[in-house]
Amino acid sequence: MSAIFTQLNSIGWRDIIDILVVSYILFRLYVLFRGTYVFRVIAGIGFLWVFQRLAAYLGLIVTSWAMQGIIAFAAIIIIIVFRNEIKNVLQAKDVGAIFWGVSHKAFLTPEEIITSSVYALARKKIGALMVLPAKDDFQEVIQGGIPWQGILSKEMILSVFWPDNPAHDGAAIISGKRIGEVGAILPLSRRSDLPSSYGTRHRAALGLSEKTDALVIIVSEETGRVMIAKHGEITEIRDNLALQKSLREHGGRTADDQGARREENLKLGFAAFILIICVTGIWFSFSRGLETLASLEVPIEYQNRDPGMELLGSSLNAVKVHLSGAGPLMRSITTDQVKVRISLGKAAVGLNTFTLTQDNISLPPGVTLKKVEPQVVDVTLDIPIKKELPVQIDWIGKLADHLILESATLEPDIVSVIGGSRVLEKINTIYTEKISLDSINKTGRLSVNLALNPASLKVVEASNGKVVIVFTVKKREAGDE
Amino acid sequence: MHTLIRLLKPHEIVAGCLLCLILTAVSLEAPAQENNGNQKHLAITQAVMCEEIKEYEPHNQAAVFSIAAGKVYCFTSFNPVPRDMFVYHSWYRRDRLITTRRLSLKTPEWSVFSKIQLRQADKGPWRVEVKDHNGGVIKIIKFSITD
Numbered sequence: 022m023s024a025i026f027t028q029l030n031s032i033g034w035r036d037i038i039d040i041l042v043v044s045y046i047l048f049r050l051y052v053l054f055r056g057t058y059v060f061r062v063i064a065g066i067g068f069l070w071v072f073q074r075l076a077a078y079l080g081l082i083v084t085s086w087a088m089q090g091i092i093a094f095a096a097i098i099i100i101i102v103f104r105n106e107i108k109n110v111l112q113a114k115d116v117g118a119i120f121w122g123v124s125h126k127a128f129l130t131p132e133e134i135i136t137s138s139v140y141a142l143a144r145k146k147i148g149a150l151m152v153l154p155a156k157d158d159f160q161e162v163i164q165g166g167i168p169w170q171g172i173l174s175k176e177m178i179l180s181v182f183w184p185d186n187p188a189h190d191g192a193a194i195i196s197g198k199r200i201g202e203v204g205a206i207l208p209l210s211r212r213s214d215l216p217s218s219y220g221t222r223h224r225a226a227l228g229l230s231e232k233t234d235a236l237v238i239i240v241s242e243e244t245g246r247v248m249i250a251k252h253g254e255i256t257e258i259r260d261n262l263a264l265q266k267s268l269r270e271h272g273g274r275t276a277d278d279q280g281a282r283r284e285e286n287l288k289l290g291f292a293a294f295i296l297i298i299c300v301t302g303i304w305f306s307f308s309r310g311l312e313t314l315a316s317l318e319v320p321i322e323y324q325n326r327d328p329g330m331e332l333l334g335s336s337l338n339a340v341k342v343h344l345s346g347a348g349p350l351m352r353s354i355t356t357d358q359v360k361v362r363i364s365l366g367k368a369a370v371g372l373n374t375f376t377l378t379q380d381n382i383s384l385p386p387g388v389t390l391k392k393v394e395p396q397v398v399d400v401t402l403d404i405p406i407k408k409e410l411p412v413q414i415d416w417i418g419k420l421a422d423h424l425i426l427e428s429a430t431l432e433p434d435i436v437s438v439i440g441g442s443r444v445l446e447k448i449n450t451i452y453t454e455k456i457s458l459d460s461i462n463k464t465g466r467l468s469v470n471l472a473l474n475p476a477s478l479k480v481v482e483a484s485n486g487k488v489v490i491v492f493t494v495k496k497r498e499a500g501d502e
Numbered sequence: 503m504h505t506l507i508r509l510l511k512p513h514e515i516v517a518g519c520l521l522c523l524i525l526t527a528v529s530l531e532a533p534a535q536e537n538n539g540n541q542k543h544l545a546i547t548q549a550v551m552c553e554e555i556k557e558y559e560p561h562n563q564a565a566v567f568s569i570a571a572g573k574v575y576c577f578t579s580f581n582p583v584p585r586d587m588f589v590y591h592s593w594y595r596r597d598r599l600i601t602t603r604r605l606s607l608k609t610p611e612w613s614v615f616s617k618i619q620l621r622q623a624d625k626g627p628w629r630v631e632v633k634d635h636n637g638g639v640i641k642i643i644k645f646s647i648t649d
Contacts, residue, residue, distance in 0.1 A: 413627045416566050416646035426566040449597045452627055458566060458648055497562070 035386065036304065044300045048293050049120065059103045066095050131173050131198050132268040136261045138178035139238055139247055148242030149182040150192035150222050152205065153271060157233040166194060166202030173198045182240075192225065192237070208232060210253075218244075219255075226250035236271040238264075313351040314391065317342050319359050321398065325366035329404060331477065332365070333441045336399035340377065346388040358385045363398065371443070373400045403441030407481065410438050410451045412471065412488055418458040422497075426458070429492040436471065436488070437481035444475060451480075453488060466491045544587065544607070548579040549632055549641040555615055566646045569620050576630045576643060581611035589640070590633040591616040596626055620647060 054060040073088030100107070135151065142149045152159075167188055171177050173195060181203050182189045188204035195201070207225035215224065226237035230250040237250040247258045249267055258264045320339045323332060340361055344351065360383040363375050375381075377393045384390060412431050420426055436451055454470045467490045471480060480486045552560035552575050553567065560577040567574045576591050591603045593616075603616035618624075624647045632641040 411642075413629065413644050414565075414646065415627050416648050417625075419568060419649040420566060425562055425564045427564055429565040450627075450629075452596075492565070 039386075040297065040300050040304050043304075044293070044297045047296045047300065051292055051296070052289070054106075059099065059106050062095070062099055062103070066092055066099070069095070131195070132265050132272070134173050134175055135178070135195065135238070135268060136264045138175045139240055139264060140261050141175065141179060142182055142240045143245040143247050146242060146245040147179075147182050147184065147240065148189075148222055149178075149238070149240040150207070150226060151178075151238040152192050152194045152207070152229060153236045153238070153268065154194065154196060155234040155236065155271065157235065159229065159233040159235055162208055162229060162232050163192070163194075163202075164206045165191065166205035167191075169193070169200045169203045171200045173200055192229075207237070223248070223250075223255060227253065227255055230254070236267070312345050313348040314343065314345050315351045315354060317344065317354070317356050317359055319356050319361045322360060322362045323365050323400070324362055325364045326368070326402075327365070330365075330368075330370065330402045331405050331441050333401040333403040333444060333477070334475075335401070336397075337395065340398070341394040342382060343391040343394070344384065344388050345391050350385070350387050354385065354388060359383070359388075361393075363400065365400065365402065368400060368402050370402055370404055373402060374398070375400060401443070403443045405439055406442045406445060407437055407439050408445045408448075409435050410445075410448060411435050412451050412453065414469075414490055415452040415455050415472065416458055417455045420458040420494075421462060424462065424494050425497055426461070427493045427495050429490055432489040432491065433482070434488075438473070438478050439481060440475075440478040444478070448478075453490070456490065461492070461494060464493045542582045542584045544580055544583060544589075544634055544640075546578060546632065546640050547581045547611075548577065548613075549643050550577050551575065551630070551643055551645045552577055558613060560615075564645070566648055567620070568648060569622060569625065570649075571620065573617050573619050574645070574647070575615050575617045576632075577613065577615040578605075578632050578641070579611070579613040580607055583607045583609045583612050585609055588635045589614065590631075590635075590637070592631040592633060593618055594629050594631065595624065596628075625649070 050063070051060070054063065069088055069092050073085055073092060076085040076088060135153075139149070139151070152163075169181075177200060178193070180186060181193050181200065191204035192207050193200050193203045194205055208228040209221065209224045210227035210231055212227065215227070219227075220241075220243070222239050222241070226239045226248070227250050229235055229237055231253040234252070239248045239250065239255075240246075241248070247264065248255050249258055249264070250256075251271070256267075258267065318339050319342050321335070321337060323335075326332060342359055342361065344354070344359070346354075361377065362381055362383070363377075365373075375398045377396050377398065379390055382390055382393065412434055414429055414431065416426075416429075431453075438445065438448075438451060440448075452472050454472045456467065456469055468487050469490060471486050471488060473480065473486070548560075550560050550563045551565070551567070553562035553564065553571050555561065555575055555577060560575065576593075578589070578591070580589070586606065586608050588604050588606050591605060591614075593600045593602070601618065605614035605616060607614065616630075627644070627646050629642055629644045631639050632643070633639050
């Protein structure tokens, strides 16, 4: 327990921001995609990822590998298959909706769908009979229902009661979010005190309401009036709000919009809480796992060099950095994430010795420096100067025994070279690249490159660092060979 | 002579002696100046690398020498040589001084040579700097040792 508190105490403000940012991104994805198939697939991929990590932890190599492949493939599939849904989320809504807006009512409730359908039918004067069962079983009372099992929608209801539909004459049984049956024949009421304006549809509705606790909605074909029948009573409904209220009361849902909103906010809050817990857990597993040591060979970067100076050389090109941190962090760390920098702002011409400290090394968050090897770096800086140097040919190979290379001259035989003063101080001759004698058998000329060592040297001449060798070859006198 | 001395007054004799001294000094100075005007500087007439020396002459002058030849000579001729003196042949391989030979010259003209034995490790570009007795470089000869 104390270990947990110790770890919690070690969380800095950066870590809190880290957790909150990731949690918020995930929460936004949840808000934007909840209720869609994309969300379900993403949740599925999340589950696969957890499974893959578990397989990797247990050493199930093939399973882990297969899971990785499926996850990668699924990510592509999401983008391709659900491109329209993703486009709708990203395009149809404004920027505010993407980053902080919350759509409280993503989908219509069954009551709203039914209400809007009923009044659409009423306006068109299309007769309709809809049964919303309560607790009583009425299967023995109704007859001839055609199984439908269609998801409730306004279009579906309108098509069921469309006059040309063979099943439009009976009643539609609506249970929850589905239309269970259509074309159901309801028992007729035998009451004799009903107004003459009531037709068969009204009698059927009343008949069922007398025998069960179901609510029946009637849309009159002649007048377009909407009525409901319940507990053997027929009531005319004047507007859609009244119908919605009746439907809610029938379904036992007396809560108003505010209550629903509260419930939704609670749901969102719970989702946010769960996400923060999950991200915190992942963060702890990444940053506060078992300490792992790693060594990296990191190249040294030099900065703030005086433009008038030249970096002539250093005792080291790279240093070995010993790091420690959580296992997952250390496994994913690369040399690109670790920087070893030496500022040459105060360096002078000649040899400069730098001792590497923590200030010279930048590390990713959660990783600590254990040791740097070697700690001391010698850097030599120089001022570039120009010097005229004679050129000499660097012959190699073997000339044929019967030949003598009598003379060889260079054009030019002196070149101007720019380089560090300390380097040029020690150089008295510039040599050509190695010229092979093996193929030389007669007098001629060759255009050759200069071998500039160190490579930082530059030839001033416009001949692109080339010189021409003019050489004379003669045959040995008899007896000399 | 005695008559002449008797005829001259003492101050005239002193003045005459001084004049004689001056004339003697001038006559002694004049030949020395003439001698300085005729003094000649050391001049190099030939500086070559060769495979061997035959009859005091360089034989098979070249710019490239094979290790198989075993040795290489630096031959230099001077004319005039104003007085007996020394010159130096400094042998460099890739700017590193390998050896320096002190060679004596005699008037009025003289030729000298130096040589080195060739080994496998000697392959590469070489130069010989011919220097006077003061160390001033008179001539540089470049050559290569190859397979």
